[in-house]
Amino acid sequence: MRATKRVMNLAHFLRQAARRLPGEIGFVHGDATWSWGQMEARCQALAGLLAAQGVGKGDRVLVQSKNGLAMFESMFACFRLGAVWVPTNFRQTPSEVAYLAAASGAVAMLCHPDFPAHPEAARAAAPALRHVMWIGDDAYETALAACPTPHLGLADVEHDDPCWFFFTSGTTGRPKAAVLTHGQMGFVVTNHLADLMPGANSADASLVVAPLSHGAGVHQLVQVARAVKSVLPGGDRFDPAEAWAMVERWGVSNMFTVPTILKMLVEHPSVDQHDHSSLRHVIYAGAPMYRADQKTALARLGPVLVQYFGLGEVTGNITVLPPALHSLEDGPETRIGTCGIERTAMQVSIQDDEGAEVAAGVTGEICVCGPAVFAGYHDNPDANAKAFRNGWFRTGDLGHMDAAGFLYITGRASDMYISGGSNIYPREIEEAALEHPGIAEIAVLGMPDVTWGEVGVAVCVARAEVGEAELLAHLAARIARYKLPRLVVFWEELPKSAYGKVPKALIREELLAHGDWVGG
Numbered sequence: 001m002r003a004t005k006r007v008m009n010l011a012h013f014l015r016q017a018a019r020r021l022p023g024e025i026g027f028v029h030g031d032a033t034w035s036w037g038q039m040e041a042r043c044q045a046l047a048g049l050l051a052a053q054g055v056g057k058g059d060r061v062l063v064q065s066k067n068g069l070a071m072f073e074s075m076f077a078c079f080r081l082g083a084v085w086v087p088t089n090f091r092q093t094p095s096e097v098a099y100l101a102a103a104s105g106a107v108a109m110l111c112h113p114d115f116p117a118h119p120e121a122a123r124a125a126a127p128a129l130r131h132v133m134w135i136g137d138d139a140y141e142t143a144l145a146a147c148p149t150p151h152l153g154l155a156d157v158e159h160d161d162p163c164w165f166f167f168t169s170g171t172t173g174r175p176k177a178a179v180l181t182h183g184q185m186g187f188v189v190t191n192h193l194a195d196l197m198p199g200a201n202s203a204d205a206s207l208v209v210a211p212l213s214h215g216a217g218v219h220q221l222v223q224v225a226r227a228v229k230s231v232l233p234g235g236d237r238f239d240p241a242e243a244w245a246m247v248e249r250w251g252v253s254n255m256f257t258v259p260t261i262l263k264m265l266v267e268h269p270s271v272d273q274h275d276h277s278s279l280r281h282v283i284y285a286g287a288p289m290y291r292a293d294q295k296t297a298l299a300r301l302g303p304v305l306v307q308y309f310g311l312g313e314v315t316g317n318i319t320v321l322p323p324a325l326h327s328l329e330d331g332p333e334t335r336i337g338t339c340g341i342e343r344t345a346m347q348v349s350i351q352d353d354e355g356a357e358v359a360a361g362v363t364g365e366i367c368v369c370g371p372a373v374f375a376g377y378h379d380n381p382d383a384n385a386k387a388f389r390n391g392w393f394r395t396g397d398l399g400h401m402d403a404a405g406f407l408y409i410t411g412r413a414s415d416m417y418i419s420g421g422s423n424i425y426p427r428e429i430e431e432a433a434l435e436h437p438g439i440a441e442i443a444v445l446g447m448p449d450v451t452w453g454e455v456g457v458a459v460c461v462a463r464a465e466v467g468e469a470e471l472l473a474h475l476a477a478r479i480a481r482y483k484l485p486r487l488v489v490f491w492e493e494l495p496k497s498a499y500g501k502v503p504k505a506l507i508r509e510e511l512l513a514h515g516d517w518v519g520g
Contacts, residue, residue: 004158005158005159005160005183006156006157006158006159007157007158007159007182007183007186008157008182008186009079009080009082009154009155009156009157009182010076010079010163010182010185010186010221011043011076011079011080011154012154013189013221013224013225014036014039014040014043014076014224015040015154016225016227017036017040017202017224017227018036018037018039018040018041020036020202020227021035021036021202021227022035022036022037022040023035023036023037024036024202024227024229025229026038026039026224026227026229026230027039027069027072027229027230027232028205028229028230028231028232028246028250029067029068029069029232029234030232030233030234030235031234032069034069036227039069039072039073039076041150042069042073042144043073043076043077043080044080044147044150044151044152045143045144045145045147045150046073046074046077046135046144046147047077047078047080047081047150047151048147048148048149048150048151049133049143049144049147050077050078050081050083050108050133050151051081051149051151052149053108053130053131053133054107054130054131055081055083055107055108055131056081056082056083056155057081057082057083057155057157057161058082058083058084058161058162059081059083059084059107059108060083060084060086060104060105060106060107060108060165061074061078061083061084061085061086061106061107061108061109061110062086062088062097062100062101062104062106062108062109062110062122062129063085063086063087063088063109063110063111063213064088064090064092064097064109064110064111064112064115064118064119065087065090065110065111065112065115065135065136066090066112066114066211066236067090067208067211067212067232068112068136068232069136070110070112070135070136070140071087071136071212071213072212072220072230073135074087074110074135075087075212075217075220075221076224077151078163079163079182080151080153080154080155081151081155082155082156082157082161084104084162084163084164084165085163085164085165086100086104086106086164086165086167086177087164087212087213087214087217088100088167088213089167089211089213089214090112090115090211090213094115094117094118094120094121094122095121097118097121097122098118098121098122098124098125098126099125099174099175100122100167100175100177101122101123101125101126101129102125102126103174103175103177103378103379104165104177104378105126105128105378105379106122106126106128106129107128107129107130107131108129108130108131108132108133109122109129109131109132109133110132110133110134110135111132111133111134111135112134112135112136112137113134113136113137119132157182158182158183159181159182159183159184160181160183160375161181161182161183162179162180162181162182162375162378163180163181163182163185164179164180164185165177165178165179165180165378166178166179166180166214166312166313166315166374167312168311168312168313176377176378176380176383177377177378177379177380178312178313178374178376178377178378179374179375179376179377179378180315180374180375181374181375183371184315184371184372184373184374184375185218185221185315187345187371187372188218188222188315188316188317188372189221189222189225191317191343191344191345191346191372192218192219192222192316192317193222193225193226194344195308195320195322195343195344196222196281196283196306196308196320197222197254197280197281197283197306199280200222200223200226200228200253200254201226201227201228202226202227202228204226204228204229204253204254205228205229205230205231205250205251205252205253205278206219206220206223206228206229206230206231206252206253206254206255206256207231207233207243207246207247207250207252207254207255208220208230208231208232208255208256209233209238209243209255209256209257209261209265210256210257210258210261214312215256215258215285215286215312215316216256218315218316219256219283228253228254229250231246231250231252233246238261238264240264240265240268240270240271241268241270241273243265244265244268244270244271244273244274244276245270245274247274247275247276247278247279248274248275248276251278252276252278252279253278253279253280253281254279254280254281254282254283255279255281255282255283256283256284256285257282257283257284258284258285258286258287258501259284259286259287259289259290259293260287260441260496260501260502262282262284262289262293262297263293263296263297266296266297266300266301267296271300271301272300276301279301279304280304281304281306281323282297282301282304282305282306283306283307283308284305284306284307285307285308285309285310285316286501287501287502289307290430290431290434291336291337291431291434291435292434292435293434294326295328298326298327298328299328303323303324303326304323305321305323305326306320306321306322306323307320307321307326307339307340308320308321308339308340308343309339309340309407309409310343310372311395311397312374313373313374313387313393313395314346314368314370314372314373314374314393314395315372315374316372317343317346317370317372318342318343318346318348318366318368318395318407319339319340319341319342319343319348319407320340320341320343321338321339321340321341322340325338325340325341335402335406337408337431338402338406338407338408339407339408339409340406340407341405341406341407342405342407343370343372345370345371345372346368346369346370346371346372347368347369347370348366348367348368348401348407349367349368349369349392350362350363350364350365350366350367350399350400350401351364351365351367351389351392351394352364352365353365355389355390355392358400360400360401360402360403361400361401361402361403362400363398363399363400363410363425364398364399364400365394365395365396365397365398366395366397366398366399366407366409367389367392367393367394367395368392368393368395369391369392369393373393374393376388396412397409397410397411397412398410398411398412398416398425409427410425410427410428411425411426411427415427415445415504416446417445417446417454417456418446418453418454419446419449419452419453419454419455419456419482420452420453420482422482422483424446424456424482424483426443426444426445426446426456426504428479428483429444429456429458429475429479429483429484429485430442430443430444432474432475432478432479433458433460433471433474433475435474435478436466436470436471436474437463437464438462438463438464438465438466438470438471439460439461439462439463439466439471440460440461440462440463441460441461441493441494441502442458442459442460442461443458443459443494443502443504443507444456444457444458444459444485445457445459445504445507445508447487447508447511447517449486455485455486455487456483456484456485456486456487457485457486457487457488457489457511457516457517458471458485458487458488458489459489459490459491459494459507459511459516460488460489460490460491461490461491461492461493461494462490468487468488471488472484472485472488487516487517489511489516494507495507495510
């Protein structure tokens with residue numbers, strides 16, 4: 001008989017911080033601050049208001065909100081009740097959020113007033129959605145202050161009890177709800193503290209420059225576990241100058257971001273106008289960082305970069321490249337292009353199409369096992385059957401490991417294209433192109449061609465005068481001729497997702513819409 005495997009309710013992290021440091025600042029948003037004691041009391045009140053509406057253990061609570069204290073509180077109020085936090089990407093349309101409401105089976109919705117049309121759409125699509133509460137405005141503040149029965153306790157939870165439906169980005173088909181559990185996330189927090197930001201403590205501060213609904217939310221949970229204050233810029237739009245001012249003002253020691261945002265931060269003149277010597281860990285994930293951009297960041301910030309590789313389904317826990325393994329110089333010991341070594345207690349296997357592990361240096365699908373792997377997709381047996389094989393989670397990413405165990409990502413399996421029978425991996429071309437001083441950003445993708453099946457198209461953003469012939473000549477000296485893009489186009493900017501990624505599906509759509517590609 002299986003014994004009950006009870007684990008800590010994740011809301012206990014906030015309760016611990018409030019007990020030890022009730023008067024210390026725990027949350028900063030612009031010029032406003034809140035103590036750990038205030039935050040705990042507010043989360044008790046929000047949990048009480050939700051409980052009064054019948055929300056309890058296992059119930060899904062949809063949250064549509066931009067970054068702010070209310071978003072933070074929604075997470076911990078749900079965890080406290082044993083309910084499941086279902087955050088949306090706040091940039092999603094009412095119809096997109098309506099789909100998430102239906103797919104998750106949400107019974108309640110917390111919504112910021114900036115999104116007045118979203119609850120109506122969600123209610124129409126999700127019959128189980130019986131309660132909507134507005135958060136983040138004056139009425140919300142009044143309701144918290146007047147809550148008659150704050151929820152003081154924590155729901156009992158077991159290892160596999162869900163705490164968070166982490167919706168994937170949905171680059172192929174509809175987004176899927178990855179089920180994250182209390183036990184899994186307890187391991188993830190421990191792993192992040194060990195591998196990404198060792199030594200984090202209550203004297204530290206963490207800058208938040210990404211949506212709390214996804215990777216930054218995981219990062220925030222880690223900060224609370226060590227009573228590290230979270231610092232959010234006050235503006236609604238990302239402003240590098242404001243971000244660096246906050247780093248200086250609060251002595252920020254760590255931040256979580258993505259390569260495109262980090263690139264904007266270190267290339268902005270404000271980086272040299274503010275003291276950032278307090279930084280110990282500048283953590284980036286979500287996509288590989290091009291070598292040219294790595295060098296710029298290292299030159300500006302020093303040896304503080306931490307890269308990790310992972311998907312939402314593995315809560316970021318696949319590999320890590322700590323500061324000591326980031327090198328500014330290209331030497332014989334520099335493993336250019338690696339995303340690092342396996343995270344603590346996680347195992348990576350590079351597998352062929354049949355699931356057999358391939359030799360070092362051979363490209364295959366990156367598969368992973370370990371305590372950070374999610375419980376599966378909610379109510380989606382087909383997706384689960386495709387995602388798991390012989391106990392391994394299949395990431396859908398391609399790559400190889402060297403003999404020392406360093407992982408190199410070639411790209412998404414969906415990004416690879418076949419031209420004239422040859423497999424072509426866009427990342428190799430993109431890395432080579434970024435060695436040209438006139439190229440700021442680039443995305444290479446395969447487009448259909450009647451002769452070759454597919455050919456490469458390079459979409460570039462230039463920082464200086466450069467033409468197609470010049471770029472192709474630059475590439476010809478660095479990669480094989482059959483890998484050269486058939487077409488090079490220049491745009492003022494590349495489209496980016498809410499998380500700062502460059503979705504190639506969107507670039508493909510825009511190529512066709514703009515008439516830049518008419519087929520071959």
